[in-house]
Amino acid sequence: MKVYISGKMRGMTEEESRSKFKEAELHLKALGCEVVNPWDSEDDKKRQCKEWDDYILYDLQLLRKCDAIFMLDNWQDSNGAKCEHAFAAGRGMEIIYENQRFRSIPKPILDACCGGKMFYFDKHDKRVLFQDIRRISTKLCDGRPFEIEPDIIGDFTNMQFPDNSFRMVVFDPPHLLRNIGKSKFADIYGSLNPKAQPKGWQHTKYGALGQSDWKDYLRAGFAECFRVLQPNGFLIFKWNDTDIKVSKILELTPYKPIFGHISGKRANTHWICFMKDEKSEWKIKATNE
Numbered sequence: 577m578k579v580y581i582s583g584k585m586r587g588m589t590e591e592e593s594r595s596k597f598k599e600a601e602l603h604l605k606a607l608g609c610e611v612v613n614p615w616d617s618e619d620d621k622k623r624q625c626k627e628w629d630d631y632i633l634y635d636l637q638l639l640r641k642c643d644a645i646f647m648l649d650n651w652q653d654s655n656g657a658k659c660e661h662a663f664a665a666g667r668g669m670e671i672i673y674e675n676q677r678f679r680s681i682p683k684p685i686l687d688a689c690c691g692g693k694m695f696y697f698d699k700h701d702k703r704v705l706f707q708d709i710r711r712i713s714t715k716l717c718d719g720r721p722f723e724i725e726p727d728i729i730g731d732f733t734n735m736q737f738p739d740n741s742f743r744m745v746v747f748d749p750p751h752l753l754r755n756i757g758k759s760k761f762a763d764i765y766g767s768l769n770p771k772a773q774p775k776g777w778q779h780t781k782y783g784a785l786g787q788s789d790w791k792d793y794l795r796a797g798f799a800e801c802f803r804v805l806q807p808n809g810f811l812i813f814k815w816n817d818t819d820i821k822v823s824k825i826l827e828l829t830p831y832k833p834i835f836g837h838i839s840g841k842r843a844n845t846h847w848i849c850f851m852k853d854e855k856s857e858w859k860i861k862a863t864n865e
């Protein structure tokens with residue numbers, strides 16, 4: 577799908593406007609769309625256009641060749657964007673608003689919190705939409721570079737995708753608590769000692785859960801992953817039970833896992849597969865403790 581981005585280009589700094597358009601461009605490209613960003617033709621427009629109406633006619637020609645228009649949330653402050661919106665509506669084009677959930681998702685797999693994509697054979701696998709709440713590029717304590725480079729920034733407790741979008745969802749959320757008695761750091765330093773907190777490279781790589789809200793956080797994450805999964809689609813869940821036992825985590829979703837894998841007594845890593853089957857016999861009762 578070819579999408580034209582529309583929004584405010586004047587009346588704010590050029591840098592500010594360009595960065596809003598760029599952010600939308602990257603977002604739409606990550607979803608597999610071909611994107612027309614009118615800022616990319618600015619030099620050409622400056623050569624060809626004298627008046628405001630020349631500019632708008634130029635942009636309408638670009639828009640005419642697209643299937644959909646993406647309205648940035650500031651579009652109503654721009655006469656140009658209002659013209660483009662009316663033109664797109666008149667032609668019956670799909671209109672996507674920045675603050676609305678996406679209707680068509682072209683990739684079959686979502687990784688809801690991809691982190692450094694450490695378990696991927698290809699970190700740029702085109703079938704996967706990589707999401708994380710952070711984008712970072714840093715060095716770990718041993719000097720190795722570490723990057724979190726998702727296609728889109730998003731929150732697995734409140735995702736922007738419509739229901740039933742993906743054939744597979746991968747969910748490998750943070751598994752370390754910020755400061756808890758059972759952490760191996762707590763064994764070394766004593767619980768509640770700040771040194772027991774997963775920080776340094778562990779925090780950088782995996783993020784961490786809040787002590788008081790981890791159940792609600794992961795319960796919301798599971799609910800969102802199942803919401804965006806198609807019926808009969810698969811959820812692949814990974815958990816490391818250094819701080820919290822996997823049995824406690826499985827209580828946070830009514831879906832019953834199909835099979836799981838414990839990689840070794842020392843490694844504490846579990847790979848678990850669920851299917852989104854709405855039949856109640858495949859569901860278990862979630863506890864609300």
Ligand SMILES: C[S@@+](CC[C@H](N)C(=O)[O-])C[C@H]1O[C@@H](n2cnc3c(N)ncnc32)[C@H](O)[C@@H]1O
Binds near residue numbers: 689694696749781
């Ligand atoms: C255990 S790591 C994922 C590791 C990854 N699977 C890999 O192979 O490297 C957990 C990731 O969840 C991300 N995260 C934490 N809270 C999130 C949220 N609400 N939404 C999306 N990502 C989140 C963290 O930034 C972190 O990168």
